[in-house]
Amino acid sequence: MHSPPTAEAAVAEELAVVRPGLVSRYAAELPGARAAVLTRLWRALAHEPLPWLTDRADGPDGLTLRLADGRRLHGPRPDPYATAAYVRAVRLDEVAYDDPARLMTDLAVAHGSAFAVELGHSVASLALSRAGAPEPSATWPVHDWEWERRVVDGHPYHPGCRSRPGFSVAEQLAYGPEHGPLVRLGLLAVAAGECLMTGGWPDELRDGERLLVPTHPWQAEHVLKRTCDTGIDARPLMSLRTLELPGAFDEPCGPHVKTALSARLTSSVRDISVTSVAVSATLSAFAQTLAARLDGLLHITRTLGAVTANSPDIAAVLRESPQAYAAPGSGERVVPVAALSTTGLSDSPAWLADFTRLALTVGLRLLDLGVALEAHGQNLLVVLSATGAPVRLVYRDLADIRVSPARLARHGIPVPELTGRLVTDDVTALRRKLFGSLVAGSLAGTAGSAAALRGALQSAVPDLPRTPDLVALVEEPVPAKALTLMRLSPGAPGDQWTGLPNPLR
Structure with missing residues (x-):
């Protein structure tokens, strides 16, 4: 044999x-x-x-x-x-x-x-x-x-950074953002009465009493086993299942659509649950309220609408483009943090310190208010001035944040109607969520080494309010998901964690 x-x-x-x-x-x-x-x-x-x-x-x-x-x-x-x-x-x-x-x-x-x-x-x-x-x-x-498409290597620290099981070579070339394809999304017509919809749904994605659900062609072929009579061309983004639609839908920039893609990419199958559709409008409105408390340092992309045919296999979420937060005519650019390493900006210790200071200011203030962002390099974007200076942050995809009712109440912020894994007052869980994604993810990936990260933190930390969260960040090991342990523990649900050496100690 x-x-x-x-x-x-x-x-x-x-x-x-x-x-x-x-x-x-x-x-x-x-x-x-x-x-x-x-x-x-x-x-x-x-x-x-x-x-x-x-x-x-x-x-x-x-x-x-x-x-x-x-x-x-x-x-x-x-x-x-x-x-x-x-x-x-x-x-x-x-x-x-x-x-x-x-x-x-x-x-x-x-x-x-x-x-x-x-x-x-x-x-x-x-x-x-x-x-x-x-x-x-x-x-x-x-x-x-x-x-x-510049983020060619995928996750900066996961050994399965480019594992795409279930995708043939032809499909990787046809759907992978690094290859620059134009993807024909199917528009699956579903009776509105059979769907759960929150927010709005644009006229361009309606057909009389039916809603047209953007459907990834891989999903249509391999999971739904059906074809769609109509479609729309879109450009894939680094998450593969999220794509940029053409500039229409009454938005200044083409909106982004997260499609159902029931394939395991990197670590897990990231579907669009019925629950996430149900709470999407609530989360979006809540996020706008929080962003307003950050003195203009943070924008959170609005969810325009979400729909599911009561199945994670047929669902879609429409979000505004992060480019909507670049001031018109200013020369500003909105750049995913994962793509910063392709700009050369992070080679400057001064620039890296400024970016670190901005990111920690926003992340820690929001954590103190009661929300821990999943601020890895895919979800977090930075607004660069015409000269390349980091001036504001943009965050997208609220599906995996953590919300602390106790911290919100301490600041007099009404607690949104949320349940399940999104809600926790556990301090360790909240800090792991933010520090594991922002420090061990976005900042470390942008710095590219322990020495560069140490220098940026040493410059930025003295300018930050010395809250208990900051003390934990400075004095304790940096939490990070134990990504390989998780892949070698198929029977253990949820995230598993490790502590990385603190670059400041």
């Missing part, structure tokens, strides 16, 4: 059929993709509470990890905030590994085989993404989708 081809070989074979002109570039990108995924995996091995690792020992030539069975794994001293691919190989006993999938296979830990398959897909898809991405340009983009 022949072994099935590796993910790298399988992608090469399909690419030779659907886009032969990319084959050589794909092959050239594979070593760098392996190093990028291996670097992320090594970060997890060094810092996550993996049960089969019993000891971690720093030495003059790097870090040595002891496995429960006595084997030793050795690699470079890890930087938990590095975004560059600096790990080219690690040694398991005396054998060197440059392939993260092969390493995970030979570690032979519980659930490791399935995760190894994901790592193989992540490497192959990352190489494909890099091969198909445009050449870097010094000219800054104009449209939202142009900024977001």
